[in-house]
Amino acid sequence: MALRMTIRRRLLPGLGVAVLAHPALAFPERTLRIISPFNPVSLSDIMARGLAQPLSGIMGQTVVVENRFGAGGGVGAAAAARAPADGYTLLLGMVDVMAVNPFTYRSLAYDPERDFAPVSFVTHVPTALFVGPSRPDIRSFSDLVAIAKRSPGGLSYASWGVGSTSQLSFERIARPTGASFLHVPFTGAAPAIQAVLSSQVDVMVLPAGAAAAMTRNGNTHVLAVASPERLPQLPDAPTLAELGLPLSLSLWQAVYAPARAPAPVIAQLNVALRQAMQAPGFVEMIRAQGGRPEPGSPEQLAAFERSERQVWGAVVRELDIQLE
Structure with missing residues (x-):
């Protein structure tokens, strides 16, 4: 069954921000997973763990980070794509996984556009x-x-x-x-x-x-x-x-759910993530990486991701990189 949340506001102790309180879950004892498709202590891992703590308080349940790495992030992405579309599994995606791999790999076990529902952008890390x-x-x-x-x-x-x-x-x-x-x-x-x-x-x-x-x-x-x-x-x-080089190159991060997740679940997760990104601890962590919180709508993330594929696809074609 899909995740269900009732929206009521309270102050989360220690974070100093108003958050969603006491969401009603179909199975409250279930843990929410954020899959990081790169190694522990990688940027993806740091971001996922930074989100997990405030998100756990907001949603009133345990949020864990699971590292599933390999194939340029493809192993973790494929695992997230195959997960039940009930809101309990998320992917901390980034530019490599969502905008580069489709052009560098001859065959992918996932399709970034077909297999995922955008939830929210997180940040650009320069x-x-x-x-x-x-x-x-x-x-x-x-x-x-x-x-x-x-x-x-x-x-x-x-x-x-x-x-x-x-x-x-x-x-x-x-x-x-x-x-x-x-x-x-x-x-x-x-x-x-x-x-x-x-x-x-x-x-x-x-x-x-x-x-x-x-x-x-x-x-x-x-x-x-x-x-x-x-x-x-x-x-x-x-x-x-x-x-003299007009380039801006970032390792952007964003949150995705399996594509079959219902629209109300995506909307609820987007609200919760927006709240989580206001937590002072998360803001401090992300600023230390050179970025800032940039929550947005699923539609904004989808449009941004399409534009990024055009940019990085052209670079891969120019370098003629093809991986098995």
Whole structure:
């Protein structure tokens, strides 16, 4: 049976926001699942867990995060698509899963548009171009380009997988400059970042919040941020637009339910998620990542997702990436 909620307002202790109180559930003892399609401590995982705590208080039931990773997020997405459409299973989707994979994989076990019902957008997390301790001679974007042009393929960049947004974003930055780099893919963000920090690889594109944390040891440097404006966490890092590249590249996050979920359930979940994104703890967490809460309607999310597929599909076709 589908999730049912009665709307009454109260103040959730410790969060300081008005929330939906005491929803009536067909089976109150059931747990609501948020599937994160990437590894623990990944950006997707951080966002899912950040939402789970206030959402649990709002809905009056346990909300757990389940990591189902592999195939560029496809394993978790497929699991969410096959789940009962009763409102008890959600997917924390992101740009890789919903807008990139349809073009990089020859065959997907899910269809982003057919198999999912958009619930709410969550945030844009801007990315940053980050150089590790292996290259103390690179302290600006112009340094990076000049050295790469003098030695084509001599500088390496890490990504969390072939066809991932980390690879595609780096290529979108590098190609207009005419410089070429050696791509070194890894099986996740954590090993890719570690490779840069340990001087195995020179540079990478990663979430801005993670980049800011990495610079605190003084051995690493952020060359640019791919956001519309400079970020409070990285005030000295110029935007790509300031450097002559009018690019804004983010790892956006959004919440989805299985496509067969009834419209009233989607509407109720959207209200609950909007409330959850007002929680001070969630706002603080998301700002630390360089983003801000951006709840919206299911219709807005659907339109945004369609436009993103056009953009990333063109990039994948240009790079001629095809995965099995």
